[in-house]
Amino acid sequence: MAILEEPIKGTPLVKNFIDGEWVEPKGQIVDVVNPATNQAIAKVGIATKEEIDAAVEAAKAAFPEWRRTPPLARSRILFRLKELLEENFEEVSRIQTQEHGKTIDESRGETRRGIENVEVACGIPTLQQGYYSEDIATGIDEWLIPTPLGVFGIIGPYNFPFMIPLWSAPYAVATGNTIVIKPSSEVPLSQMKLAELADEAGFPPGVWNVVNGGRTVVNGMLDHPDIAGITFVGSTPTGRDVIYRKCGETGKRVVAQCGAKNFMVIMPDCNVSRTVPALLTSFFGNTGQRCLAGANLMIVGDDDKFYKSFVDQVEAAAKNIKIGYGLDESVQMGPLRDNEKKQNVLRYIELGIKEGSKLRLDGRSPKIIGGYPDHCFLAPTIFEDVDPNSAVGIEEIFGPVMSIMRAKTLQEAIRICNSNPFGNGHAIFTADGKSAREFQYNIDSGNVGINIGITAPVAFFPFSGAKDSFFGVLHTQGQEAIRFFTESKVIIQRWF
Numbered sequence: 001m002a003i004l005e006e007p008i009k010g011t012p013l014v015k016n017f018i019d020g021e022w023v024e025p026k027g028q029i030v031d032v033v034n035p036a037t038n039q040a041i042a043k044v045g046i047a048t049k050e051e052i053d054a055a056v057e058a059a060k061a062a063f064p065e066w067r068r069t070p071p072l073a074r075s076r077i078l079f080r081l082k083e084l085l086e087e088n089f090e091e092v093s094r095i096q097t098q099e100h101g102k103t104i105d106e107s108r109g110e111t112r113r114g115i116e117n118v119e120v121a122c123g124i125p126t127l128q129q130g131y132y133s134e135d136i137a138t139g140i141d142e143w144l145i146p147t148p149l150g151v152f153g154i155i156g157p158y159n160f161p162f163m164i165p166l167w168s169a170p171y172a173v174a175t176g177n178t179i180v181i182k183p184s185s186e187v188p189l190s191q192m193k194l195a196e197l198a199d200e201a202g203f204p205p206g207v208w209n210v211v212n213g214g215r216t217v218v219n220g221m222l223d224h225p226d227i228a229g230i231t232f233v234g235s236t237p238t239g240r241d242v243i244y245r246k247c248g249e250t251g252k253r254v255v256a257q258c259g260a261k262n263f264m265v266i267m268p269d270c271n272v273s274r275t276v277p278a279l280l281t282s283f284f285g286n287t288g289q290r291c292l293a294g295a296n297l298m299i300v301g302d303d304d305k306f307y308k309s310f311v312d313q314v315e316a317a318a319k320n321i322k323i324g325y326g327l328d329e330s331v332q333m334g335p336l337r338d339n340e341k342k343q344n345v346l347r348y349i350e351l352g353i354k355e356g357s358k359l360r361l362d363g364r365s366p367k368i369i370g371g372y373p374d375h376c377f378l379a380p381t382i383f384e385d386v387d388p389n390s391a392v393g394i395e396e397i398f399g400p401v402m403s404i405m406r407a408k409t410l411q412e413a414i415r416i417c418n419s420n421p422f423g424n425g426h427a428i429f430t431a432d433g434k435s436a437r438e439f440q441y442n443i444d445s446g447n448v449g450i451n452i453g454i455t456a457p458v459a460f461f462p463f464s465g466a467k468d469s470f471f472g473v474l475h476t477q478g479q480e481a482i483r484f485f486t487e488s489k490v491i492i493q494r495w496f
Contacts (some may be wrong), residue, residue, distance in 0.1 A: 001479045003370075004104060004327040006041075007094045014044040014188050016051055016212060017195040019058035020205025025052060027213065028230075032188065034378040035101040035335040036325040042099075042189045047213035052180070052220035055209040059151040059178035060226045062206025066147050067176040071125045074174055080120045081201035085115045085194075092193055095328065096162050099187045101334040101376065103326040107162075114166040116459040120478060121170035127482050128175055135201060140494045146486035148176035149228035149253070153221035155243070156419035157233045158337050159289040161187035162194065168231040168255075168485075169475035173207055174483045180209045180227075182217045186337060222246040229253030229484070232477060233291075235424075236396075236468050244471040255463055255472040255484060258290040260424035263417045264453065266299045267410065269305050274451070275429045276313050279402075281428075282453030284321060284380050286344075287336050288400040291469070292425040292447065292454050296386070296393060298405045298413050305316070307485050311404060315361050318380040318402075324369030331369060335376035336399060342376050343397030349381060352392035352403070358384040360390065361402060388416045396422070410435055417446045423466030425455035446470060 014032070015022040025045020028492045032042040066074075070441055083408070089111055096107035114301040121127075132143035141287065156165040165181050171180050191210050211217055220225055229252050232243045239256035247254035265278060282294035298308055299313070326334040335344045346364065353359055354394040362380030378400055386393045386403040393403055407413035417426055427449030428439040436450045446464030447455035462475035474484040 007091045008041045008098050011040050012042050017210040018055045026072050031486040038373050038375045044212050047211045047217050049220050052211050055180045055211045056224050056226050057495045058206040063178045064395050075122050075124050077202045082118045084197040096190050097326040099189045103334050111165045114163040117166045118170045121174040124174035130146045142492045145489045147489050151227050152179050153176050153227050153230045154181045157181045158184035161335045162190035165234050172483035174487045178207045188212045232256045260469050261295045261422040263296045263298050263426045264294040265413050265428040267429045268301045270429040277451035283402045284400045300413050301406050323366050339375050349399045352383050355390045357386045360384045414442050421468045424469035
């Protein structure tokens with residue numbers, strides 16, 4: 001067992017990045033803990049209202065000059081940021097593993113997807129072009145110009161600390177806006193490294209700001225009159241009842257991407273040898289802490305022989321997943337982010353047993369490579385004979401738990417999927433084009449996979465959602481992000 005070198009050494013104090021300066025935090029100082037080793041790796045300040053106000057003030061002051069900066073000049077800075085991210089690719093990835101717990105391969109994938117969003121935003125000279133029509137009436141022309149709005153707040157979650165803010169930040173600054181990013185205080189180190197590189201890339205002071213903290217920072221963003229809009233990724237109760245509602249009250253633009261309960265639908269004609277590995281990545285990748293993770297495995301048909309063979313193969317493969325510290329490159333699944341999140345998953349496992357689901361694979365006593373404390377670790381867990389209307393069948397668990405259920409027909413499977421309140425990323429595994437077409441046409445989900453276990457769109461497509469998984473008019477990533485971060489100015493001119 002060889003552990004890769006840890007980029008974070010000692011317990012450095014994480015500062016806020018405001019107006020191009022690293023600012024000592026004024027609020028409470030808390031530990032950032034590596035969930036694999038259960039050791040503090042940094043300290044971070046929980047910002048006060050004064051600090052979030054200072055960041056917004058800096059962003060507001062920087063906006064007029066940044067808006068006047070030609071899109072090609074903004075693009076050059078983004079190209080430089082992309083180069084710096086490539087140069088620091090491995091360090092950025094290892095920071096994510098150290099602060100979050102995911103495997104190094106998963107972190108490298110997260111880094112790559114984040115960089116891809118910066119690459120797409122580099123195309124802003126054409127992405128932000130308007131359009132023109134002459135002679136809409138006699139002697140009158142009309143044209144549209146997409147213009148930036150001002151300051152945007154970007155609220156990041158703990159599960160993808162590097163990538164998810166990059167669903168929004170590159171597009172916001174590319175279109176001429178300025179930003180204030182609030183990372184999760186559990187995992188602030190990735191965004192601190194990103195801020196260092198953004199500063200080195202040449203963003204003027206005040207364009208790119210980062211403030212660490214919790215509810216005080218969030219509420220400060222939601223209440224601040226100089227913030228034009230918010231992007232948020234997190235739980236549905238927070239997204240729906242706090243972020244979306246408050247933005248509606250204050251007139252802010254909002255994208256709130258929230259919870260999920262994704263179904264993986266298995267047809268008897270699927271390619272089993274390819275489907276099983278795809279399911280393992282979907283259900284147990286990132287230790288199940290992913291809004292696109294598989295949650296419910298729906299096996300279609302009444303062929304008991306196929307059902308038994310398929311589930312046996314899934315269980316056998318899940319048992320062989322290696323668990324440990326993600327900086328060990330042989331490890332395939334890391335810990336949950338912290339013990340509180342582990343306890344929540346344990347609560348659902350106990351609830352599933354009480355509800356009558358069959359606990360086919362119990363992950364509560366994990367075998368951990370390297371002898372690390374089991375403070376945050378769980379192994380893959382599989383329930384069988386799950387009622388779709390039970391707690392483990394309908395609620396988001398956000399951990400390495402698979403709930404297996406059956407449907408007699410594809411139509412019944414689609415009905416069960418659509419009855420769930422979430423609609424983030426459902427998938428079907430089949431060799432039949434007709435079944436695939438029927439599924440993608442009738443399923444109520446913002447992201448649909450066909451023989452794909454993780455329906456993550458590439459950076460030039462939007463990251464969608466439906467029902468209780470998404471609140472807002474547009475989405476992050478790609479062309480829809482450009483539209484979200486700009487407003488349309490329409491000019492009508494009569495030529496005399």
